[in-house]
Amino acid sequence: MTSYDAIVIGGGHNGLTAAAALASAGRRVVVLEADTAAGGILRGDEFHPGFRSNGPAQIINRLDPDVIKLLSLPAHLSDGPQLETILLSQGRPPAILEGAYGERITGVPDDEAEAFRMLRDKLLFQAGILRRFLKRTPPRMGSVQGGDLAAFGAAGLGLLVTGREEGRDFLRMLLMNVADVGDEYLSDDRLKALLAFDATLGIQLGPRSPTSLLGLYYRLTGTLNGRAGGQFVPEGGIAALGEAFVAGAIKAGVTIRTGTPVARILADRGIASGVVLAGGETLRAPLIVSAVHPKTTFLTLVDAAEIGTGFRRAVTNIRSQGNVARLDLALDGQPAFSGLPQEALRGRLVIARSMDHVETAFNASKYGEFHEDPVMEVTVPSLAQPSLAPKGAATLSALIPFVPYAAKGGWDDQRARLQAAILSVLESHAPGITATAKGARLMLPPDIEASYHLPGGHWHHGELQADQLLVNRPVHAASRYATPLQGLFLASAGSHPGGGISGLPGLLAARQILAGGR
Numbered sequence: 233m234t235s236y237d238a239i240v241i242g243g244g245h246n247g248l249t250a251a252a253a254l255a256s257a258g259r260r261v262v263v264l265e266a267d268t269a270a271g272g273i274l275r276g277d278e279f280h281p282g283f284r285s286n287g288p289a290q291i292i293n294r295l296d297p298d299v300i301k302l303l304s305l306p307a308h309l310s311d312g313p314q315l316e317t318i319l320l321s322q323g324r325p326p327a328i329l330e331g332a333y334g335e336r337i338t339g340v341p342d343d344e345a346e347a348f349r350m351l352r353d354k355l356l357f358q359a360g361i362l363r364r365f366l367k368r369t370p371p372r373m374g375s376v377q378g379g380d381l382a383a384f385g386a387a388g389l390g391l392l393v394t395g396r397e398e399g400r401d402f403l404r405m406l407l408m409n410v411a412d413v414g415d416e417y418l419s420d421d422r423l424k425a426l427l428a429f430d431a432t433l434g435i436q437l438g439p440r441s442p443t444s445l446l447g448l449y450y451r452l453t454g455t456l457n458g459r460a461g462g463q464f465v466p467e468g469g470i471a472a473l474g475e476a477f478v479a480g481a482i483k484a485g486v487t488i489r490t491g492t493p494v495a496r497i498l499a500d501r502g503i504a505s506g507v508v509l510a511g512g513e514t515l516r517a518p519l520i521v522s523a524v525h526p527k528t529t530f531l532t533l534v535d536a537a538e539i540g541t542g543f544r545r546a547v548t549n550i551r552s553q554g555n556v557a558r559l560d561l562a563l564d565g566q567p568a569f570s571g572l573p574q575e576a577l578r579g580r581l582v583i584a585r586s587m588d589h590v591e592t593a594f595n596a597s598k599y600g601e602f603h604e605d606p607v608m609e610v611t612v613p614s615l616a617q618p619s620l621a622p623k624g625a626a627t628l629s630a631l632i633p634f635v636p637y638a639a640k641g642g643w644d645d646q647r648a649r650l651q652a653a654i655l656s657v658l659e660s661h662a663p664g665i666t667a668t669a670k671g672a673r674l675m676l677p678p679d680i681e682a683s684y685h686l687p688g689g690h691w692h693h694g695e696l697q698a699d700q701l702l703v704n705r706p707v708h709a710a711s712r713y714a715t716p717l718q719g720l721f722l723a724s725a726g727s728h729p730g731g732g733i734s735g736l737p738g739l740l741a742a743r744q745i746l747a748g749g750r
Contacts, residue, residue: 236262238519239507240486241494241533242724244272247523248477249299249738250723252484254521256302257746261486262515264507266493266685273684273691274474274733276620280671283562283627284620286470288680288691290611290629291315291580292733293463294454296367299735303480309473311457312464316579318572319422320661325571327422328579333452333461344420351417356460358402359452363460366453366729366736369744370703370711407698410448411439411587425584428591429607433633434556434691434731438594439587443698450696450730463580469617473733497522497529497720499538504719507533518719519745523738526550526694526706526726527687534717543716546707550726551700554677554689555597557635559654561628562621562671567612569662581610583657593634600640604653608632628665630654637677637688647674692731693724702728713741721745 240251243265255261269275273287300310317334319327327339334352337345405413410431414424428439431448438444456462466473482488493510497520506516522529530539530547566574569581584590584607593603609631614621621627632654639646651674659666677689686693694700703711706726713721713728723741725731 234513234515236260236515236517238262238521239264239515239517240521240523240723241497241507241529242272242523243267243270243478243488243490244523244724245274245474245477245733245735246723246725246738247272247521248481248486249303249735250521250523250742251486251738252302252481253739253742254519254745255481255485259519263481263486263488264492264494264509264515265488265490268491270478270488270490271471271474273686274470274477276469276471277683279560279673280562282622283560283625283671284471285560285627285629285673286613286617286620287474287684288556288558288631288675289470289733290609290613290631291463291465292470292473293451293456293461294732294734294736296734296736296739297455299739302484302739303477303735304483305473305476305480308467309476310466312467314456314459315463315465316576317426317463318576318579318581319426320569320572320581320583321422321585322570322660324422326576327420328576329426332456332459333463340420340423344418344423347417347419348423351413352461354398354401355448356452357398358405359449360460361402362449363453365702369713369740370705370728372712405445407443407446409440409442409444411444411591413445414439414587421586422584424587425590425607426582428587429582429584429609429633432590432594433609433631434554435696436551436553436555437697438591440591441594446698446701447696450732454732454734465578465611465613465616467616469613469620472617477735494533496535497533497717499535499717499720502538502716502718504717520720521723521741521745522720523723524685525552525687525724526710526722527552528685529720529722530715534720539716543707543709546709550706551695551697552688552690552693552726553637554680554686554691555634555636556691557632557650557677558675558680559630559632559651560673560675561630561665561669563626563628563665563668564670565624565668566626567628567662567665567668577612578615583608583610583661597634597636600636600638602635602639602646602650602653606632606634606653606657608654608657610658625670628658630658635676643676643678647676650674650676691725693726694730696730701730705730713744
């Protein structure tokens with residue numbers, strides 16, 4: 233039997249961040265990763281002979297500066313040129329957003345570009361108010377501390393400084409749907425579609441669903457080069473960033489054991505004391521940090537007798553069914569999209585014609601179906617990471633939202649039909665691309681679940697909706713990382729502030745532990 237000061241379950245970027253923070257404070261820490269390699273959703277794999285794919289993430293837009301510093305992440309992996317967003321539309325030149333979420337726009341009339349700039353500034357300001365609360369542990373209800381009051385005060389002061397009208401607008405828009413906001417400020421269907429797409433990607437809401445604007449706020453809370461709304465692809469690719477997280481944790485003194493699944497968390501009379509590995513080995517520690525899905529933690533690893541029935545019921549009811557599929561293509565040459573220079577393929581291509589196009593795609597998913605004309609986000613990862621494909625070849629990845637976890641009639645019958653629908657859309661924008669595809673892999677939410685140990689195949693370990701955020705994430709009784717089981721803490725994307733490649737759940741969990749726990 234081996235003893236440590238802390239055991240971290242899960243070697244994704246949040247688990248590695250929490251482990252590095254604890255190790256930097258002098259704790260003896262081991263990370264236990266079930267897969268053969270650490271990195272979580274940042275790690276890639278070979279999907280066709282000679283062709284590799286990154287994990288579910290395609291771009292970075294929320295990586296926290298404190299996490300970068302803690303893990304000593306190299307500059308070329310933690311920062312980079314602002315990624316362009318190209319809005320494709322058949323029969324029209326593309327609209328191109330440059331800089332941090334459209335600081336400059338080409339392909340739209342000047343008055344529309346100005347309207348988008350005004351809305352962008354408003355949304356970034358409002359997202360900045362929310363950012364103050366995402367960077368700190370949620371307050372304890374009924375016992376607000378000095379730091380919480382300071383955050384509330386700073387947020388209020390920010391509203392006052394900008395004027396009464398901006399304050400009213402923030403309160404008015406906070407729980408609005410993104411469709412109404414887009415219609416209020418914009419006339420170009422492509423720009424409206426972009427707002428709708430970004431607000432609902434990975435979330436079980438449509439553009440006209442109440443509170444859907446929250447998803448866009450969440451996306452815009454990230455910064456790059458000090459500018460809000462920034463997004464980039466690391467030089468060397470997403471998988472290289474995952475390797476840098478691993479290297480940073482090891483440098484901090486963390487021991488990492490891969491291929492080491494945990495069978496259960498040891499506890500007695502409400503106190504956690506260690507873990508039992510799938511192979512039967514026992515590891516002891518007074519501190520257990522679970523950086524895997526909250527459902528896995530409490531419904532699989534913890535004995536039901538050690539937690540209350542009410543708490544267990546609350547965890548069971550966490551909404552966590554993913555709705556995004558991913559198609560990876562192995563191409564024998566660089567793809568060519570109509571009207572786009574090759575250099576533009578280093579950007580992010582969004583295929584969504586209008587707000588109605590996005591809403592219609594969402595409507596189908598409510599009934600276990602998918603839209604025959606899906607919306608999607610497309611990247612060419614091999615341009616940033618040439619090692620993903622053989623010389624002269626390329627990889628293309630597309631994220632397709634509103635793909636239900638459980639398809640009506642079952643995925644055995646529907647998988648080929650969905651792949652054909654996706655390829656048809658790609659072919660309409662990049663004629664001949666299907667003929668150049670040497671191989672393809674479609675990952676549905678159940679496939680993502682199996683490959684990345686994510687219950688429901690949900691990237692964020694739970695819906696990013698108003699009732700599953702802040703003091704209710706993942707559930708109220710575990711919203712401050714501590715759990716009803718003494719010595720057990722949470723640190724995955726299922727905890728505050730949620731998903732995305734930020735590292736904040738791991739960092740904030742470690743800070744809470746080092747500050748005394750509860």
